[in-house]
Amino acid sequence: MVPRNLTHVSGFLLLGFSEETDLQPIIFGLFLSMYLITVFGNLLIILAVSSDSHLHNPMYFFLSNLSFVDICFTSTTIPKMLWNIQTQNKVITYEGCITQVYFFTLFLGLDDFLLTVMAFDRFVAICHPLYYKVIMSAQLCGLLVLVSWVINVLHSFLQTLMVLSLSFSREVIIPHYFCELKQLVQLACSDTFLNDMVMYFATVLLGGAPLAGILYSYSRIVSTICEISSAQGKYKAFSTCASHLSVVSLFYCTCLGVYLSSAATQSSHSSATASVMYTVVTPMLNPFIYSLRNKDIKTALKAFFRRTMIKTPVVLS
16 A cells, blocks of 8 residues: 555656667667567576476576576566657556566565575585585475575565655656666655665675675685596586576676666766666576586477477478
8 A cells, every 4th residue: 555645656757768769769679679588598498497307406497497587587677668668658657666666676686596596506516516416405496496585575575665655756757767776765755764774784685695605605616626636527517607607797797887887977877778787688698608508408408499390280381
């Protein structure tokens, strides 16, 4: 239920990337292409993992969950932006903005947690290979994913409730292409001290702790790989976590780049443009990183397409 002091707020205005009408078709085509590639690529990863019994192990279980979250992550922001460009209407309702804040916060946190869980999986596989199947049991894998969902659902719900307590003026212009939590809090008319404290505490706890876990896991992985005597053994051990390390680096580097660029330039349009890196580009590149560097995924996709072609009837005119 919307608090009484917010009943006068009917919606917000999303400025997007550019107000020039000549650039709108280019922006629409570019983001539509990236969105379709993201959905199609991550959907292929899910189909490959689910259709091949050889991929029914913890690493690919977490990968399929990450692909699902990436599809939901981009679907939270891009379709609304495309709709606004197509209809030439930049308004988003108050309810739609709050909903977007909730799901964006949820799937961003899930991305972070799943990357941490995948780093733990690689740590166990390389540092404790003899106990891998015992430690990474199906029950533990399901529990790790469930805990990630529960924590981020509760966190997103808390942040959304905090936003619902704020009051806004009648005309609120958001210099972004989606409703971002931090900018929405900054545009509020009421006191935002408690919101800022909750945001900063959540960033340190839910952002810093997973990053520390990833760094610890890979520090142990690197030390274990260095102890391997043969060069072939080192290459084999490193290849098992190369794709995940690439995705982790891309995700955290783009997030850090957005934070630093927005802090340095203080330009809202620059921040919106930089946000594309971790909200659109990273989920789009994840399937390419995992499929191009992973023979198992490529084999599973080839087998899936072969079965699809065999089952598809050929109709001759």
